Amino acid sequence: MIQIGEFNTLEILRDTEPGLFLGDADNNEVLLPNRYVPEHFEIGDKIEVFVYLDNDERIIATTTEPFIINGEFAVLRCNEVSNFGAFLDFGLVKELFCPFKEQAFPMKKGGWYLVRCYLDDVTERLVASSKTNQFLDNKELTVAQFDQVDIIVSHPSDLGMNVIVNNIHTGLIYKDSIFQDLSVGDKLKGIVKKVRPGNKLDIGLGEIGYRNIEPNADKIMQELTDNNGFLAVTDKSSPEKIKDLLQMSKKTFKKAIGTLYRQKLVELKPDGIYLKKQD
Missing domain, CATH: 1.10.10.10 (Winged helix-like DNA-binding domain superfamily/Winged helix DNA-binding domain)
Structure with a gap:
């Protein structure tokens, strides 16, 4: 099945006037427009593409790598604000829409915001949300003390810097453990220093002990x-x-x-x- 909002490795089926038609093992097809067609190819070749809905709500493929894909977090620039929400630059011709209801704080043109990209179940459109905590859960931890983890700097607090852990949990780096400049959206390696009551995660930027x-x-x-x-x-x-x-x-x-x-x-x-x- 062709996955919208993700990278897909598909087979080149045929060369047509508007571009190449690509397909998967389930006979699903998607168009790769001429602007993205590689200089050299053969029918039957496999090609990796990103699939999304274009401005006309048609499923389309591109070889351009976006700044964010479905299920990921990233800091994106707001290009415009309309009566319906904000439009963010995510590296493609089409912009990523963030509805007002999904904005932790009102977005402004030219501002940079940490968002999560997700697929709207009804429209199958990729949308963004800066209310990132709704996508994170510490009820059932998948990490333990001393585990190395991937972290994304989320937002500062009085205690230190809140971080996203392995894209699924929340954690905190205490002020006295920060020895370098950190900015929202920074992606780093960290260590689970301690698991506190309530599954709260203390994170360090270097290995411990x-x-x-x-x-x-x-x-x-x-x-x-x-x-x-x-x-x-x-x-x-x-x-x-x-x-x-x-x-x-x-x-x-x-x-x-x-x-x-x-x-x-x-x-x-x-x-x-x-x-x-x-x-």
């Missing part, structure tokens, strides 16, 4: 290499200085330099860290 030592030790080694083998920071330095210089907490920093010292890769002196010359 013993898992956190090696990557940060590597980071310090890279900084030493880039700075002629010296960093003017020690375990006596303020947490703010360590954060500004290395984007990590003081606790993580002390573990990392301890690892490097035991491996005899660095020298620790009152004025800073020196890269040890290897024999």
